Structure formats: C-alpha cells, structure tokens
Amino acid sequence: MAVEMLSYIERNTPIHRLTGVTKLVCFILWSFAAMLTYDTRILLFLFVLGIAIFIVSKIKLREISFVLLFILVFLLLNNAAIYLFSPQEGVKIYGSSTVIADFFGRYNLTLEQIFYQFNITLKYFTVIPVALLFIVTTNPSEFAASLNKIGVSYRISYAVALALRYIPDVQRDYQSIALSQQARGIDMSKNEKLFKRLKNAASIIIPLILSSLDKIETISNAMELRGFGKNNKRTWYSARAFQTGDYLTLIVFTLILIISLVVTFYDGSRFYNPFV
Amino acid sequence: MKLSIKTIVAIGIGAAVFIILAKFAAIPSPVPNTTIQTSYAFLALMAIVFGPVAGALIGFIGHALNDAISYGSVWWSWVVVSALVGFLIGLAAKKINIESGKLGTNKIVTFNIVQVLAQGIGWFLVAPLLDILIYAEPANKVFVQGLFAGVSNMITVGIIGTILLVAYGKTRSQGNSLHREM
Numbered sequence: 001m002a003v004e005m006l007s008y009i010e011r012n013t014p015i016h017r018l019t020g021v022t023k024l025v026c027f028i029l030w031s032f033a034a035m036l037t038y039d040t041r042i043l044l045f046l047f048v049l050g051i052a053i054f055i056v057s058k059i060k061l062r063e064i065s066f067v068l069l070f071i072l073v074f075l076l077l078n079n080a081a082i083y084l085f086s087p088q089e090g091v092k093i094y095g096s097s098t099v100i101a102d103f104f105g106r107y108n109l110t111l112e113q114i115f116y117q118f119n120i121t122l123k124y125f126t127v128i129p130v131a132l133l134f135i136v137t138t139n140p141s142e143f144a145a146s147l148n149k150i151g152v153s154y155r156i157s158y159a160v161a162l163a164l165r166y167i168p169d170v171q172r173d174y175q176s177i178a179l180s181q182q183a184r185g186i187d188m189s190k191n192e193k194l195f196k197r198l199k200n201a202a203s204i205i206i207p208l209i210l211s212s213l214d215k216i217e218t219i220s221n222a223m224e225l226r227g228f229g230k231n232n233k234r235t236w237y238s239a240r241a242f243q244t245g246d247y248l249t250l251i252v253f254t255l256i257l258i259i260s261l262v263v264t265f266y267d268g269s270r271f272y273n274p275f276v
Numbered sequence: 277m278k279l280s281i282k283t284i285v286a287i288g289i290g291a292a293v294f295i296i297l298a299k300f301a302a303i304p305s306p307v308p309n310t311t312i313q314t315s316y317a318f319l320a321l322m323a324i325v326f327g328p329v330a331g332a333l334i335g336f337i338g339h340a341l342n343d344a345i346s347y348g349s350v351w352w353s354w355v356v357v358s359a360l361v362g363f364l365i366g367l368a369a370k371k372i373n374i375e376s377g378k379l380g381t382n383k384i385v386t387f388n389i390v391q392v393l394a395q396g397i398g399w400f401l402v403a404p405l406l407d408i409l410i411y412a413e414p415a416n417k418v419f420v421q422g423l424f425a426g427v428s429n430m431i432t433v434g435i436i437g438t439i440l441l442v443a444y445g446k447t448r449s450q451g452n453s454l455h456r457e458m
Contacts, residue, residue, distance in 0.1 A: 174301070209318060
C-alpha cells in the first residue's frame with residue numbers, strides 16, 4: 001500500500017531561503033495570473049519562467065516524477081474528453097474555422113481546436129512547476145505561520161498545521177486497522193459484491209473514525225490546558241523575518257501579475273487570437 | 277466569530293482523516309477507472325457532529341491539501357464545492373442533534389434529503405459553473421463530469437454515511453438514559 005506523497009525536500013538554494021510567506025503570496029499571485037489569462041504569449045512566458053525557477057531550486061525531476069506521470073496521463077485524458085464533448089469549441093472562441101482534416105459529423109479537426117487545446121494544456125504547464133515547487137520547498141510547520149501572516153485567522157492556520165502534522169499518524173492507524181480487518185476476512189476489493197464491499201469499507205472506516213474522534217478529545221484537552229486561544233494573537237516558532245530577497249521577489253511577482261493582466265485584457269478578450 | 281478549541285482540532289484531524297480516506301479507502305466501482313470516494317461519507321458525518329463551519333473547513337482544507345500532496349496542483353473549483361457540501365450538510369446538525377443519541381428513521385431520512393440536496397447544488401450546479409468560469413472548459417463536458425461525481429457521491433454518502441451516522445449515534449449516551457430514583 002505504498003502510495004507516494006509529495007513532501008518537503010530540504011536543500012540550500014535561494015528558493016528555499018525565501019520565507020514561507022513570500023512563497024505563499026507568490027504562488028497565489030502566479031495562480032491568479034495563470035488562471036485569468038488565456039493569452040498564449042503570456043502563458044508561454046510564464047511557462048519558461050516557471051521552468052527557470054524550477055532549475056534554480058535544484059529539485060531533481062525523479063523526486064517528483066510520480067506526480068508528473070500522473071499529471072501527464074490526466075492531461076491526456078482531459079484533452080481527449082474535451083475533443084469528444086466539444087470538437088468545435090475552438091471555432092466558437094476564435095470565430096473562424098480552418099479545417100485541416102475531414103472526419104465524420106462535427107468531428108472535423110480544425111486548427112482553432114488544436115490551438116485552444118494547446119492553450120488549455122499550456123495553462124496547466126504554467127501552474128504545475130510553481131505549485132510543485134511551492135509544496136516541496138516550504139517547510140510544513142512554516143506554512144501555518146505563513147497562512148497566519150497573510151491574514152488567515154490563527155485558529156484556522158493552526159487547524160491546517162494539525163492536519164499536516166497528523167496525516168502520517170492517521171495513515172498508520174488506517175493501515176493497521178485495514179490489515180487486521182483483512183486478517184479477519186473482510187474484503188474491500190473487486191472479489192466482493194458491491195453492496196457487501198461498501199459495508200466492508202464501513203467496518204474499516206468506523207474504527208478509524210472513532211479512534212480519531214478520541215484523538216480530537218485528547219488534543220483539544222491538551223490545548224485547553226496550555227491556554228490556546230486566550231489571546232488575539234500568537235507567535236510561531238518557525239516564522240522567519242523578511243530579508244531583502246523576499247521584498248524583491250514579491251515586487252517582481254506582483255509586476256508579473258499586473259503585466260500579464262494588462263497584456264491579456266488590452267484588446268478586451270481573455271484569448272489571444274492569431275487567426276484574425 | 278471565535279472557533280472553539282474543539283472545533284479547531286476537529287477541523288485539523290478531520291482534514292487529515294479526509295485525506296487518508298481519499299487516498300487509501302477508495303472502493304473500486306463497477307464503472308471502469310472510477311472509484312467510490314468514502315471520504316465524502318466521513319465529511320458528512322463530521323459536518324453533522326461539528327456543524328457547518330467545521331464541515332466547510334474540513335472539506336476545503338482536506339480537499340486542497342490532498343490535491344496538493346497527491347497531484348501537485350489544486351483544482352480550486354472542486355475544492356470550493358467540497359467546502360460548500362460540508363457547509364450545507366452541516367446546516368442540518370442542529371436538527372439531527374446526534375449527541376442526543378436518539379437516531380430514529382425520520383432523522384436518517386432528514387440526513388439523506390439534506391445530503392442529496394447539498395450535493396446536488398454542489399456537483400450539478402456550482403462545480404460545472406466554476407469549471408467554465410475559471411478553466412473555460414466546454415459546458416457539456418463539465419456537466420457530465422459533475423453529474424457523474426454527484427450521483428456517485430450521493431450513493432456513497434447515502435449508504436456509508438448513514439452507516440457511520442448510526443454507528444456514531446450508538447456511542448453517544450441517550451439523553452433520557454438517567455433516571456432519578458424516587
């Protein structure tokens with residue numbers, strides 16, 4: 001049951017040295033830029049920049065290859081589904097139709113459709129390197145402190161910290177419960193009928209949930225005893241002070257967002273149209 | 277509004293359990309390449325036990341973190357829907373009042389009506405609309421996706437969620453279980 005997960009990878013690079021707050025804000029700015037624009041020029045620029053930042057971070061491709069593989073398969077399926085459901089979406093968006101191959105019905109392959117799906121794929125490729133980097137270069141305990149700093153209430157930030165802290169524990173609990181229930185002959189795989197399968201799943205989930213609810217009780221008592229939530233503010237052990245690099249990075253990323261929005265919406269449309 | 281310590285911890289642990297269930301406890305379904313997500317049944321239970329705010333935040337944090345650590349990117353439109361579903365189901369928390377330990381047929385029916393409505397609004401309406409708005413995906417594709425996710429989640433929550441609710445209710449001491457001896 002070895003399911004791989006992304007986690008923090010320790011390195012000493014300029015990216016790692018930035019504070020968690022800077023990385024979080026930059027990641028949000030970047031996501032907004034990539035989400036709002038459909039302008040191919042901007043997307044290509046962001047894509048190249050993303051790759052460059054990735055190289056600076058010295059994260060090796062094989063450290064994240066399992067996720068990349070998954071994403072590639074997902075993108076392939078997604079593209080196939082878009083073509084299947086809406087083969088003329090590109091024609092609708094770009095307002096012209098350049099047929100390059102005749103197929104039956106509405107499935108004529110047009111240059112516009114290829115360009116539209118190329119843009120969708122590119123959109124993912126602009127966000128993926130930066131999102132991956134954000135996850136593998138931010139220390140989880142600093143992440144909660146960063147959330148608090150950008151204005152999320154510290155109670156909710158602490159809930160996020162708790163979630164990150166308890167994922168491995170819950171995973172261990174789940175595995176021991178699943179193994180002991182399987183040893184008693186409870187099967188969750190395809191060999192069982194569907195309704196039985198659902199009932200069997202419940203018999204693994206119920207002990208997990210009840211033990212987690214006990215955990216909630218214990219942890220909240222411990223926090224209560226230590227006076228959590230008494231004051232309006234709290235400090236974070238792992239929070240770090242801003243350096244010059246942090247200010248510079250924030251300014252550069254804000255500029256990138258503004259410029260990409262200006263270029264995108266300059267002609268009044270989200271899409272860059274090379275067909276006119 | 278101040279969250280109580282217990283709610284905060286419930287959100288944190290709840291999000292962790294949500295993630296583990298989403299990653300490990302997915303049951304193979306008869307439809308090829310699709311799995312039944314048991315995590316939403318758990319989300320429904322937590323929303324009923326801890327209320328709408330906890331439900332919304334468990335859905336939001338759990339779904340966003342799970343997307344991030346397993347796929348490296350967060351599909352925001354569906355994360356918002358998970359939060360919305362948690363919130364809407366949580367609105368029935370007071371009515372069902374599971375801590376009282378009495379869980380009759382009418383409460384189970386209420387729970388199922390609420391969960392079907394909440395998920396209907398979330399998966400059939402909000403998810404496709406956000407997909408179109410943010411990702412400019414073709415409308416009929418996202419509505420089919422939403423329809424499929426919605427129906428399978430409704431069935432899962434209907435079966436597993438109800439089992440969980442009954443099991444949890446049995447662990448609570450009944451409101452009228454103590455008598456004063458005369």
